[in-house]
Amino acid sequence: MATIDPTARVADGAVIGDGAIIGPYCIVGAHAVIGANCRLISHVQVMGHTTVGADCTISPFVALGGAPQDLSYRGEPTRLEIGAGCTMREGVTMNVGTVKGGGLTRVGERGFFMNNSHVGHDCFVGNDAIFATSATLGGHCEIGDFVYIGGLSAVHQFTRVGSGVMVGGVCGVRGDVIPYGLVNGQYAALEGLNLIGMKRRKFTRERLAAVRSFYQALFHGPGMFADRLERAKAMANDDPAIAEILRFIAEGKHRPLCLPDDGKA
Secondary structure, three states: OOEEOOOOEEOOOOEEOOOOEEOOOOEEOOOOEEOOOOEEOOOOEEOOEEEEOOOOEEOOOOEEEEOOOOOOOOOOOOEEEEOOOOEEOOOOEEEOOOOOOOOEEEEOOOOEEOOOOEEOOOOEEOOOOEEOOOOEEOOOOEEOOOOEEOOOOEEOOOOEEOOOOEEOOOOEEOOEEOOOEEEEOOEOEEEEEOHHHHHHOOOOHHHHHHHHHHHHHHHHOOOOHHHHHHHHHHHHHHOHHHHHHHHHHHOOOOOOEOOOOOOOO
């Protein structure tokens, strides 16, 4: 059985999973689904067509499923889906999608969202993401698995951030960041590979050496970037991470690629 504090307001039609705890002064809307064993500590608002997976912990003043901050929105029944095992600290906000963006904002499993971080409309966030304090996504962003976004950093709308990326603090990310990249600076520039994160993902020395060799050839080799990219395609079979990076680059549509700030690219 779920436990619902007497001061909470749970609308007719809401689905509350077994073992969930709805704390004091929480508001759960009629179209919300709260998974089993979730804990809404207090003063949480879950609005709209929002589904929260099992075993999530949601701190005070979190607002989930609010209307997208997009002038085209007209109250359509778009959705927000949050995976299991996520932690949302104080003041986190996540918005539902827009019709023009596909109607869905999706957040993966086991995410850790520190206070006042924000997931904008129509974003897709992968599994095991960490957003530090006030990390912010504009609309339509795509964030891969095991991504860390530093405090006070903002990702421009339609930007993609590949898996295993680390974004430093106080960064403005305006270009697509290749998988396993490390970016830093007021306007984020590629500084290398996220070697610490790769080691945590159990990359061997041999794999690290192969990906580093590819990175150097692609971003710091001789000639124009387009020529280096064409030559680097021959390394796709050297490691799955290299193939992933090449595929990520090929699939770019909306934003330029985030490049090193050394003038060579």
